[in-house]
Amino acid sequence: MSSADAQTGAGPLAGLRVIDLTRVLSGPFCTMTLGDMGAEVIKVEHPTGGDDTRAFAPPYQGDQSAYFLSVNRNKKSLTLNLKDDAAKEVLWQLIDTADIIVENFRPGAAKRLGFGYEAVAARRPEMIYATISGFGDTGPDATRPGYDLIVQGESAMMNITGAPDTPPFKMGTSIADLVSGMNLVQGILAALYARRDSGKGQHVKVSMLEALSSLLTYHAGNYYATGVSSERRGNAHPSIVPYETFQAADGWLNIAVGNDAQWDKFCPAIERLDLKDHELFANGPDRVNNREQLIPILTEVLQGKSRDEWIAILSAAGIPCGAIRTVGEACESETLKQRGMIWKMDHPTAGEVRSIGNPIEMTGTPFAQPSPPPMLGEHTDAVLQDLLGFSAEKIAALKAQGTI
Numbered sequence: 335m336s337s338a339d340a341q342t343g344a345g346p347l348a349g350l351r352v353i354d355l356t357r358v359l360s361g362p363f364c365t366m367t368l369g370d371m372g373a374e375v376i377k378v379e380h381p382t383g384g385d386d387t388r389a390f391a392p393p394y395q396g397d398q399s400a401y402f403l404s405v406n407r408n409k410k411s412l413t414l415n416l417k418d419d420a421a422k423e424v425l426w427q428l429i430d431t432a433d434i435i436v437e438n439f440r441p442g443a444a445k446r447l448g449f450g451y452e453a454v455a456a457r458r459p460e461m462i463y464a465t466i467s468g469f470g471d472t473g474p475d476a477t478r479p480g481y482d483l484i485v486q487g488e489s490a491m492m493n494i495t496g497a498p499d500t501p502p503f504k505m506g507t508s509i510a511d512l513v514s515g516m517n518l519v520q521g522i523l524a525a526l527y528a529r530r531d532s533g534k535g536q537h538v539k540v541s542m543l544e545a546l547s548s549l550l551t552y553h554a555g556n557y558y559a560t561g562v563s564s565e566r567r568g569n570a571h572p573s574i575v576p577y578e579t580f581q582a583a584d585g586w587l588n589i590a591v592g593n594d595a596q597w598d599k600f601c602p603a604i605e606r607l608d609l610k611d612h613e614l615f616a617n618g619p620d621r622v623n624n625r626e627q628l629i630p631i632l633t634e635v636l637q638g639k640s641r642d643e644w645i646a647i648l649s650a651a652g653i654p655c656g657a658i659r660t661v662g663e664a665c666e667s668e669t670l671k672q673r674g675m676i677w678k679m680d681h682p683t684a685g686e687v688r689s690i691g692n693p694i695e696m697t698g699t700p701f702a703q704p705s706p707p708p709m710l711g712e713h714t715d716a717v718l719q720d721l722l723g724f725s726a727e728k729i730a731a732l733k734a735q736g737t738i
Contacts, residue, residue, distance in 0.1 A: 343700035345372020350526075351432040353425075354378060354409065355449075357385045359482070359508055360466045360542065361438035362405045363515030368434070368522070369408030370692040370701055376428065376717060377406065377708065381413040381738060384710040396684035403687050403707045407679060411708035412717045413738050416447050420737045425449065427722050429458060434522060438466040440479050451537045461535040462525045466514050470541040480542045485510040489546040490563075494553060497568040514545040575621040576600075576632055579658065585641035586658035589648065594618060596653055603651035604635050665690070679706035714738050 347368060354365040354377040362377075362385070369375040379385055390401040412428075414421040429435065435454060437444050444450050444465075451463045465471075468480020469488075478484075486492050486504045496503035521538035529535060547554075553564045556572070564572060569588075571577035577590045591600050594617055601610035609615050609631070614624040621628055636644060641657055648655040659667075670676055670690070677691040687706055694701075718724040718738075732738045 343702060345701045346696060346699035348372035350434065352376065352434045352436060353428055353432045355435065355437040355439065357438070358387055359405060359511040360514040361436055363512055364518040365409065365436050366405050366407055367515070367519045367692065370704065372702060375409040377409045377411050378414050378425065379411055379710060381415055381711065381736065388710060395687065398681065398684040403684060404689055406707035407689060407704045409708055410713035410717060411711055412714045413711040415737055418737045420732060420735070422448060429454060431721055434462045434464065436464045441467055441471060441477050455535065459534055460529065462522055462529065462538060463535065464518050464522050464538040466518055466540050466542065468541065469543045471539065482508040482510040485542045485546055489543055490550060491546055494564050494566055496566045498566050510542045510546045513549065514540050514542045517545045573622060575625045575628060580633060580636045582636055582641040582644050583639055587641050587644060588656050588658065590654040592654065599651045600653050603647055603653060606635060677704050679704055681706040682709060
């Protein structure tokens with residue numbers, strides 16, 4: 335089943351309600367994923383301004399921030415001024431109807447507002463309460479706020495990203511935020527599964543530092559084995575050669591010769607049979623130990639043909655390779671289009687909003703057609719009327735006093 339076909343059902347989480355107290359990226363990415371899977375997500379925003387990313391612009395699409403639109407599909411927007419006692423009571427009433435709360439406030443902020451885990455669990459012991467923090471809620475950095483750039487540095491990711499002769503580089507996307515959001519989704523789903531037997535919820539926590547540090551995998555393993563930290567290698571792999579980026583006559587491509595069998599096919603494909611059984615390059619460890627001799631040879635050879643010519647030649651030989659594409663080229667990818675991964679939604683002011691869809695395919699409980707990211711407060715009246723039974727007069731009064 336293609337991703338396009340998978341947008342015809344209700345989703346595996348249909349019937350679950352999420353109170354989304356998150357903002358910016360890590361939390362909204364998590365709750366968007368839950369919404370993609372069919373959960374009803376009620377995004378609680380301040381009446382003035384809302385989620386910070388509504389102001390992360392330009393670029394705009396229509397009058398909406400493109401950033402906000404990218405991580406807030408499949409949600410309803412309800413405005414509440416949580417410094418107001420009446421708004422807090424509204425939130426408690428919403429919590430009474432929900433299954434999951436997700437928050438990424440600064441450490442301690444939810445508790446100060448009166449909605450910390452202990453308070454919620456005392457009232458709703460079955461609630462799944464999910465939190466993203468920068469550095470966890472214990473330890474020497476517990477009070478530090480979580481910013482993607484800072485966490486990329488603290489996790490060592492920046493120190494292994496970039497060329498040997500360049501300063502450290504952050505990754506081209508907000509990887510700490512996004513990985514934290516993905517990890518929190520996993521934790522929430524596990525807690526829901528555990529609740530089937532116990533009937534009880536729990537506090538699911540993800541630290542951005544720990545989420546990103548967990549991606550060190552073999553870098554950490556190499557350090558624990560040797561006591562030596564990995565160094566920046568640009569696009570080169572520490573244990574496989576050639577497995578990196580090369581410049582062709584008209585552009586860049588990646589080539590991944592992952593084993594000796596592929597090496598034996600690679601050399602004739604590039605018309606360098608002399609390299610195949612060369613004493614310096616014949617097997618994997620030799621190529622790693624002698625990369626400084628091998629890579630310049632390959633660099634010169636690969637500059638002799640165009641990117642597409644090399645991709646055709648190497649692909650025919652069974653060598654993994656691919657182009658270095660721009661964001662635009664990736665977004666217009668025929669593979670993504672034919673696989674149904676470009677989701678389209680009609681927004682009231684932004685027009686047709688396109689986004690990269692959810693990559694999970696489920697044949698038994700396919701996802702629903704996505705709904706567009708909400709306008710600020712777009713669903714306030716409907717949520718209060720339909721879920722909580724508020725009258726039009728009561729809603730008008732709450733608006734008049736700045737509660738919603």
